[in-house]
Structures are given as structure tokens and as C-alpha cells.
Amino acid sequence: MAFKIDVQNLNLFYGEKQALFNVSLGLPASQTTALIGPSGCGKSSFLRCLNRMNDVVPNLHLEGKVLLDGKDIYDPSVDVVDLRSHVGMVFQKPNPFPRSIYENVAYGPRIHRLFKDKSALDQIVEKSLTRAGLWDEVKDRLQQAATRLSGGQQQRLCIARAIAVNPKVILMDEPCSALDPIATAKIEELIDELREKFTLVIVTHNLQQAARISQKTAFFHSGYLVEAGETGELFTTPKDERTQGYITGRYG
Amino acid sequence: MTSNLRKRHRQEKWFQRMGLFSLCLALLFLGIIFGKILITGLPAFFKTEIEAKSAPQHLLNPYAQYVDQGKWTAASDAVDMYYKNGYPGTLSPQDSQSIEALKSQNKIRLSFNGAFFTHSDSSAPEMAGIWGALLGSLLTLLITFLTAFPIGIGAAIYLEEFAPKNSHIYWIEATINNLAAVPSILFGLLGLLAFIHFIGLPRPSALVGGLTLGLMSLPVIVVTTRASLSAVPFALKEAALGLGATPLQVLFHHVIPSALPGITTGVILSLARALGETAPLLMIGMVAFIAxxxxxxxxxxxxxxxxxxxxxxxxxxxxxxxxxxxxxxxLLILGLLNGLALFIRKKFETHHGF
Structure with a gap:
């Protein structure tokens, strides 16, 4: 099976400290891959390698390959701005721009010039908000400040903002950890719908969530990728003792 | 346990009362200063006038006789003082009597002293005004703004957003922070040396004054601008970077708009400080009598x-x-500038939901 993103022998160093050890993992297209593991295991660092959000960290050093559609994203010829338009990101805390709802979604298409005229932009905004399941709630107040939405609505707005540039992959770094159960349920539903169009990678601390929404799960521990496989299989018959210990709640 | 709790509550009350007392003391002194200045200063906005024909020549203002030929003519300084404060000064008893006579005939009055706002400095107090100084302040402040604003903002943006974190930059940062605390008279010395002795600009000019005050304002502008830039949440930059914005787009689309209220406030307050500054200007000769x-x-x-x-x-x-x-x-101008800073801060404050 061809992977959308294929990570090969990734080693990541923050200065002297090594954060990831020889990680190789394939992320299948049109599927949700969940990254699980105890805090500080390297799963967020791994996620941030996939769209080079780690670039801003000083003294960062990286070995290995991250292939997106067969092309190494760490190749010097790759423009990181272009890369991020293909690999979008949703963060732990909702972080809308302090502008209107409309402008939040329109920002990505604007900087990448993805539309011809105003009506085309309107369409992109409506389509993205509809996909993010937010359109019905905000269609009458698109010019209202985005920061006045509730936490769950803000996070769905951030998802709409990410899909407005039509990326191939969406990375989510614990997108529900700041939300209440009802908002979380909405986002999970949304993730399941988005899977058909995008390749999703989600970091989560919530094992039930990983089991509910992902098709593939990868378990990280102290910088090592311990085990990866079909979600059902990994949760019912883990091969490694550490995976077994983590998913049964013995540590982590 | 209960006695301990009572003690802690007592401590808190005592501490609050101390704070309230200090505040009252500060307000009292402020009131005394303002009251004194108001009482002494308000008469400056009015002048004594006499119906020219009914008064002896020497009671009229020697300058005013040539200036206004109308029915009412400005009185001399001594008459002005006597009429406003009852202070006889150099007036003879006969003069005092004739003023009292004018008073009873309603031939002496107070009117708005337009000259105070339209005249420049003069050796006669009743002819002296603030217009020249006001204009000088305006020109000087304009130069200060034009130099300190772009350079200060540019330096702050570079240091905060782009500069590599190495020891050279660290020393530059430390130096700027220290410069913000250097006594202003030293900037006067620097201005004297750099602009007058070295470059040779004309001595007590608004240009030299403005440049000197610009030097003085620079470190303050850099420090306040950096503080407002660094207060912009990293999550906001991350959001834009994650969408594929370039660092320059992140800066101009998100960081600067979010930091703008803080930056403007800092600039206005440092300009207000430059407007009220005296010491460095004495060093560069702006203390001369300029009519x-x-x-x-x-x-x-x-x-x-x-x-x-x-x-x-x-x-x-x-x-x-x-x-x-x-x-x-x-004080009025400084109050207006501070009010403007407050207004801009309230009006353009962005509310981050995170």
C-alpha cells in the first residue's frame, strides 16, 4: 500500500538531546492515524516534523527522510511555505486570529491566492465552514469576531481555516484536550467525515478517542516508536509489553 | 488556629489601610501643586485694561500705546499686578488712588490676554507670550518623531523577531535597556558633541533639539515596542505559520496589528516625555532668549x-x-497626549481568546 506520508529512519535532536530514535512510520492516505504515548514520548515532536513546524526551534537537528507523495520534505529544494499549504495543522488550544469569522477562513486562500474573485472566495469560505460543521451556526454572523465563539466552535473554525487551503494532510495536536465532552464529540464526528478527503494524523492522550476515530495507531515511548498497526489489532492484541502496559493503564 | 486566622485577617486590613493612606497622601500633594499652579497661573490668561483717555500716561503699558489704539489700552505691569493682586510694587500712593478712582468709574477691567498665546518671549512680562516656544516645541517634537519612530520601531522589530540569539545581540539588548535609564542631560552632551561640534548644525535650532530628544527617546521606544511585540501570543504566529504564511506575512498581518495599541501608546508616552524635557536642551543652547x-x-x-x-x-x-x-x-498638552494614548489603547485593543 502506498503511503501519503512515509517517514524513514527519522532521528530528531534538540541540541545534544535526542528526541526521536530511528522512527519509521507510514501514514496511509484517506485514513486517520492516531499517535499515542505518555507525555514527553516524542509524539508531538514527530507530528511537527511532518510540516516542519519544528523549523523555528533553535539548535534543531534532524536525520532521515519524510516523504510526502514520494518527495522528501527536508530536501533543500522544498519551499516550507508551499509545504505547509499541503500539510495543514490544528493546534491543541483553539487559536483563531483576532478577526472576523469570515477573515479567519479566508486568510489561507488570500495569502496563497487560491481564488479569482470575491464570489469564489465566498464559496471557499462557505464550503470550508460547511465541511467543518460550523456553517449553520455562523452563517448569519460571518463578520462577527471569531474570538467570541465558544471553545468548541473556535476549534471547528480552526479546522475550517486549515481545510480552506485544500491541503493533502491535516495534522492535529491534541485538538480536543481543551474542549468539553460535547464539543469533543462534534470534532470526533467531523474527523471521521474529513478522513474521506484528507489524510489525518492526530496526537491524542485519550485512548478511547484514538480507538474511536483512527484506523491506524502508533505507540511512542521515550522517543522510540514501539508499535504501530491497525487500531483494532493494537488495542486488542498488542505485541509489545510496553504497549500492553500503556493501553491497560498500568503507566503513562 | 482561629487566633492565627484572625491575625492574618488583621494583617491584611492593616496592609490595605497603609495602601489607602499612601494614596491619599499622594493625592493631597498633587492637589496642593495643581491648586497652587492654577491660582498663580490663571491670571496670566487675563490682562488689565484701562480706558485710555481717562488715565495718566505712565499707567498705560509703554509698548501697548503703539500697538492698540482702541478705546481700551493695556495697563502697565505695575498696574496689572496691583489690580489683580493688590500688590503696590513700584506704584506711588497717588497712582494707587487714581487706580481706585478708575475702578469706581468702571474705567479699568480684566480682559482675555490674547497676547499670551500669540506673542513670543519679551523682556516685559505683560508683552511676553508662549507662541514662539509652542512653535519651537512643535518643530522639535516633529523632528524627534520622524527620527525616533522609524528607527526605534525598526530596531525593536529586528531584535524581537529576526535577530539570532547570540552574545553580540545579547550585549546590544543589554545596552539599549541601560540607555533607557541614562539621565537625560547626558543625551544633551551627546547631542552637543555629535550634532553641533561634529556635524556643525546651527546651535539653538529645532533640528538639533529634535535630534537630541530623538536620541533620548530611542531606547524607550525600542524597549516598549519590544515588550508589546513579545506580548503577542506565540499561538497566533503558529496559526499563521501553519497555514503557510511567510515570516514577513506573519509579522505584518498578525504580530504588528496585535501589538499596535501597545506600540502607539509607547511612542506617544515617550514623545510626551520628550515634550516636557528641559535638561538636554540646556546643554545644546536652546536656553537663549528668543523673541x-x-x-x-x-x-x-x-x-x-x-x-x-x-x-x-x-x-x-x-x-x-x-x-x-x-x-x-x-500640562494641558501632556494631559491630552496621555489621554490620546489611553484612547488608542482602549479602542484598538485586540482580544485574544487564548
């Missing part, structure tokens, strides 16, 4: 606080109220 308002940046000029300083050293009684009057005008 004609400057018509260009190179003309000899003085500024409002220096004018106040000059008048406060003059022996004539009339300059006492002139001094306080000019202080009132300066």
Missing part, C-alpha cells in the same frame, strides 16, 4: 519647558504668573 518665533527647523528656537525655566528665573512679578500660565498650557 521671534522660528520659521524653519534651522532658526534659533526654544521650547515650552525651557521657556518656563527662563521665566522662573526672571525677577519681575509678572513673570511669576507667566511661568504658572505656561506650566498650565504644558
Amino acid at each position: 521671534t518665533p522660528p520659521s524653519s527647523f534651522l532658526d534659533p528656537a526654544t521650547v515650552l519647558p525651557v521657556q518656563i525655566f527662563n521665566w522662573s528665573r526672571s525677577p519681575e512679578m509678572g513673570f511669576v504668573e507667566n511661568t504658572s500660565g505656561a506650566i498650565l498650557v504644558l
Whole structure:
């Protein structure tokens, strides 16, 4: 099976400290891959390698390959701005721009010039908000400040903002950890719908969530990728003792 | 346990009362200062006039006789002082009597002293005004703004957003922070050396004054701008970077708009400080007696606080109220600038939901 993103022998160093050890993992297209593991295991660092959000960290050093559609994203010829338009990101805390709802979604298409005229932009905004399941709630107040939405609505707005540039992959770094159960349920539903169009990678601390929404799960521990496989299989018959210990709640 | 709790509550009450007391004390002193300046300064905005025909020549203002030929003519300084404060000064008893006579016939009155706002400095207090100093302040402040604003903002943006974190940059940062605390008179010395001795710009001009005050304002602008830039949440930059914005787009689309209220406030407050500054301008010779308002940046000029300083050293009684009057005008302008800063801050504050 061809992977959308294929990570090969990734080693990541923050200065002297090594954060990831020889990680190789394939992320299948049109599927949700969940990254699980105890805090500080390297799963967020791994996620941030996939769209080079780690670039801003000083003294960062990286070995290995991250292939997106067969092309190494760490190749010097790759423009990181272009890369991020293909690999979008949703963060732990909702972080809308302090502008209107409309402008939040329109920002990505604007900087990448993805539309011809105003009506085309309107369409992109409506389509993205509809996909993010937010359109019905905000269609009458698109010019209202985005920061006045509730936490769950803000996070769905951030998802709409990410899909407005039509990326191939969406990375989510614990997108529900700041939300209440009802908002979380909405986002999970949304993730399941988005899977058909995008390749999703989600970091989560919530094992039930990983089991509910992902098709593939990868378990990280102290910088090592311990085990990866079909979600059902990994949760019912883990091969490694550490995976077994983590998913049964013995540590982590 | 309960006694301990009571003690802690008592401590808190005591601490609050201490704070309230200090606040009241500060307000009291502020009230005394303002009251004194108001009482002394307000008469400067009015002048005594006499119906010219009914008064002896020597009671009229020697300058005014040539200036206004109308029915009412400005009285001399001594008459002005006597009419306003009952202070006889150099007046003879006969003069006092004739003033009292004019009073009873309603032939002497107070009217608005337009000259205080339209005239420049003069050796006669009743003819002296703040116009020249006001114009000098305006020209000087313009130069200060034009130099300190772009350079300060540029330096702050570079240091905060782009500069590599190495030891050279660290020393530059430390130096700028220290410069913000350097006594202003040292900047006057620097201005004297750099702009007058080295470059050779004309001595007491608004240009040199403005450049000197610009030097003084620079570190403050850099420090306040950096503080407002660094207060922009990293999550906001991350959001834009994650969408594929370039660092420059992140800066101009998100960071600067979010930091703008803080930056403007910092700039306005440092300009207000420059407007009230006296010491560095004394060093570069702006303390001279200047009776004609400057018509260009190179003309000899003085500024409002220096004018106040000059008048406060003059022996004539009339300059006492002139001094306080000019202080009132300066305080009014400073108050307006501070109000503007507050307004901008409230109006353009962005509310981050995170």
C-alpha cells in the first residue's frame, strides 16, 4: 500500500538531546492515524516534523527522510511555505486570529491566492465552514469576531481555516484536550467525515478517542516508536509489553 | 488556629489601610501643586485694561500705546499686578488712588490676554507670550518623531523577531535597556558633541533639539515596542505559520496589528516625555532668549519647558504668573497626549481568546 506520508529512519535532536530514535512510520492516505504515548514520548515532536513546524526551534537537528507523495520534505529544494499549504495543522488550544469569522477562513486562500474573485472566495469560505460543521451556526454572523465563539466552535473554525487551503494532510495536536465532552464529540464526528478527503494524523492522550476515530495507531515511548498497526489489532492484541502496559493503564 | 486566622485577617486590613493612606497622601500633594499652579497661573490668561483717555500716561503699558489704539489700552505691569493682586510694587500712593478712582468709574477691567498665546518671549512680562516656544516645541517634537519612530520601531522589530540569539545581540539588548535609564542631560552632551561640534548644525535650532530628544527617546521606544511585540501570543504566529504564511506575512498581518495599541501608546508616552524635557536642551543652547518665533527647523528656537525655566528665573512679578500660565498650557498638552494614548489603547485593543 502506498503511503501519503512515509517517514524513514527519522532521528530528531534538540541540541545534544535526542528526541526521536530511528522512527519509521507510514501514514496511509484517506485514513486517520492516531499517535499515542505518555507525555514527553516524542509524539508531538514527530507530528511537527511532518510540516516542519519544528523549523523555528533553535539548535534543531534532524536525520532521515519524510516523504510526502514520494518527495522528501527536508530536501533543500522544498519551499516550507508551499509545504505547509499541503500539510495543514490544528493546534491543541483553539487559536483563531483576532478577526472576523469570515477573515479567519479566508486568510489561507488570500495569502496563497487560491481564488479569482470575491464570489469564489465566498464559496471557499462557505464550503470550508460547511465541511467543518460550523456553517449553520455562523452563517448569519460571518463578520462577527471569531474570538467570541465558544471553545468548541473556535476549534471547528480552526479546522475550517486549515481545510480552506485544500491541503493533502491535516495534522492535529491534541485538538480536543481543551474542549468539553460535547464539543469533543462534534470534532470526533467531523474527523471521521474529513478522513474521506484528507489524510489525518492526530496526537491524542485519550485512548478511547484514538480507538474511536483512527484506523491506524502508533505507540511512542521515550522517543522510540514501539508499535504501530491497525487500531483494532493494537488495542486488542498488542505485541509489545510496553504497549500492553500503556493501553491497560498500568503507566503513562 | 482561629487566633492565627484572625491575625492574618488583621494583617491584611492593616496592609490595605497603609495602601489607602499612601494614596491619599499622594493625592493631597498633587492637589496642593495643581491648586497652587492654577491660582498663580490663571491670571496670566487675563490682562488689565484701562480706558485710555481717562488715565495718566505712565499707567498705560509703554509698548501697548503703539500697538492698540482702541478705546481700551493695556495697563502697565505695575498696574496689572496691583489690580489683580493688590500688590503696590513700584506704584506711588497717588497712582494707587487714581487706580481706585478708575475702578469706581468702571474705567479699568480684566480682559482675555490674547497676547499670551500669540506673542513670543519679551523682556516685559505683560508683552511676553508662549507662541514662539509652542512653535519651537512643535518643530522639535516633529523632528524627534520622524527620527525616533522609524528607527526605534525598526530596531525593536529586528531584535524581537529576526535577530539570532547570540552574545553580540545579547550585549546590544543589554545596552539599549541601560540607555533607557541614562539621565537625560547626558543625551544633551551627546547631542552637543555629535550634532553641533561634529556635524556643525546651527546651535539653538529645532533640528538639533529634535535630534537630541530623538536620541533620548530611542531606547524607550525600542524597549516598549519590544515588550508589546513579545506580548503577542506565540499561538497566533503558529496559526499563521501553519497555514503557510511567510515570516514577513506573519509579522505584518498578525504580530504588528496585535501589538499596535501597545506600540502607539509607547511612542506617544515617550514623545510626551520628550515634550516636557528641559535638561538636554540646556546643554545644546536652546536656553537663549528668543523673541521671534522660528520659521524653519534651522532658526534659533526654544521650547515650552525651557521657556518656563527662563521665566522662573526672571525677577519681575509678572513673570511669576507667566511661568504658572505656561506650566498650565504644558500640562494641558501632556494631559491630552496621555489621554490620546489611553484612547488608542482602549479602542484598538485586540482580544485574544487564548
